[in-house]
Amino acid sequence: MIRPRLSSACARRFTTKPDGPKPLMPPTPPPPPESRNLSLLQRFQTKLVREAEAIEEMRKNPTAPTAHPVFKYEAKLDARIKELERVEFERKAAGLKTKLGPVAMRMRSGLSGVLDSEKNELERQALLKEFGAKGQFDDLKEIARKGDKLWTAKETMTPSQTSPLVPNIPGKSLSGVETDIHTLIKGKRASLVTFAFTAMGEPxxxxxxxxxxxxxxxxxxxxxxxxxxxxxxxxxxxxxxxxPWIRRKVPAEMHGNYLIHTGDISSERNRIGMGNRLLGWVHLVDASGSVRWSAHGPAKEGELKTLLESTRSLLSSSQ
Structure with a gap:
C-alpha cells in the first residue's frame, strides 16, 4: 500500500508533541492616565512646565555639549561683563574716567530681561489666564439667550462705603494726550464713565x-x-x-475725554461687573471715584430717570 507523502510542515505538525499548557502570565498593570484624559488647558500648562524645567536645567550647566547656544553665549557674555567691570574698577582706582560700567550694565539687563525665568513664568501665567478666559463667542451666546439687557439697573445708588472704585484705565485721547480715567474725573462732583468694546455697544x-x-x-x-x-x-x-474715523465722528469738544485703550482689562472690568464685552456700559462715579450706579445695553426710561436724579443728588450733596 502506497502512503501519501506529507510535506515537511505537515510532518512536523503531526509528529511534534505538544509542549503542554503554557504557564499563566501575571496581569499587566493598568497604564497610567494619559494626557488625553486631561483638559486642553491642563495639557498646555503641563507642556509649558516641562519646557520651563528643561530650559532651567540647560541654563544651570551652559558648558555641557547639549546646552543651547543661547545659554553658552550668556555664559561667555557674563564672563566678558565681569572682565569689563574689573577693568572699570581698576580705572576708577587710578583716577581715570570710563563708560564701560553703563555699557556692561545695559548688556546685562538686556539679556537678563530675555532669559529671566521668573519674568517668563509671569508671562506664561498671563497667557494661560487669557487662554482660559471667557471669549466673545460666550458673550454672543449669552446675548442670544438673554437679549441685549441682561438685567435692569437699580433704582437707587449704591452707598459710597460699599461701592468699588472705578478702574484707572490709561489711554490716548483723541487729542493725542496720554492720560487716564482718574486724571479726567479729578475735581468733578459727578462723572459718567462709559466703556465700549465693540461697535454693537456704541448705540x-x-x-x-x-x-x-x-x-x-x-x-x-x-x-x-x-x-x-x-x-x-x-x-x-x-x-x-x-x-481717525472715530475722531471725525466724536465732537471736537469731547476729544480730550475720549480715550483709546488697547490691552486686556478683564480683571478690572469684572471687578465692577462688566462681564459681556458686546454691550455698552455706563457708570455714574462720585467725587471720590466710587461707582455709585451702573447700567448696560439700551437705556430704559426708568434707568434714565435714575441716572439723572442720582447725578443731581451727587451735585447737591457735594455742595
Whole structure:
C-alpha cells in the first residue's frame, strides 16, 4: 500500500508533541492616565512646565555639549561683563574716567530681561489666564439667550462705603494726550464713565449719553469720560486704523475725554461687573471715584430717570 507523502510542515505538525499548557502570565498593570484624559488647558500648562524645567536645567550647566547656544553665549557674555567691570574698577582706582560700567550694565539687563525665568513664568501665567478666559463667542451666546439687557439697573445708588472704585484705565485721547480715567474725573462732583468694546455697544452708550449731556453739558462740576477698548491683541491694529474715523465722528469738544485703550482689562472690568464685552456700559462715579450706579445695553426710561436724579443728588450733596 502506497502512503501519501506529507510535506515537511505537515510532518512536523503531526509528529511534534505538544509542549503542554503554557504557564499563566501575571496581569499587566493598568497604564497610567494619559494626557488625553486631561483638559486642553491642563495639557498646555503641563507642556509649558516641562519646557520651563528643561530650559532651567540647560541654563544651570551652559558648558555641557547639549546646552543651547543661547545659554553658552550668556555664559561667555557674563564672563566678558565681569572682565569689563574689573577693568572699570581698576580705572576708577587710578583716577581715570570710563563708560564701560553703563555699557556692561545695559548688556546685562538686556539679556537678563530675555532669559529671566521668573519674568517668563509671569508671562506664561498671563497667557494661560487669557487662554482660559471667557471669549466673545460666550458673550454672543449669552446675548442670544438673554437679549441685549441682561438685567435692569437699580433704582437707587449704591452707598459710597460699599461701592468699588472705578478702574484707572490709561489711554490716548483723541487729542493725542496720554492720560487716564482718574486724571479726567479729578475735581468733578459727578462723572459718567462709559466703556465700549465693540461697535454693537456704541448705540447703547449713546442712549444714556445724549440725555445726560442735554441735562448737564453746561455744568463744570459734571464730567464725561468715554473709553473705546480693544482687548484682543490680534485686533489692536483695527482700532488704531479706525481712530481717525472715530475722531471725525466724536465732537471736537469731547476729544480730550475720549480715550483709546488697547490691552486686556478683564480683571478690572469684572471687578465692577462688566462681564459681556458686546454691550455698552455706563457708570455714574462720585467725587471720590466710587461707582455709585451702573447700567448696560439700551437705556430704559426708568434707568434714565435714575441716572439723572442720582447725578443731581451727587451735585447737591457735594455742595
Amino acid at each position: 447703547h452708550i449713546k442712549s444714556y449719553l445724549q440725555p445726560f449731556q442735554t441735562e448737564f453739558s453746561n455744568n463744570p462740576a459734571v464730567g464725561i469720560v468715554q473709553l473705546n477698548v480693544e482687548e484682543d491683541w490680534a485686533k489692536k491694529w483695527a482700532l488704531t486704523l479706525f481712530t
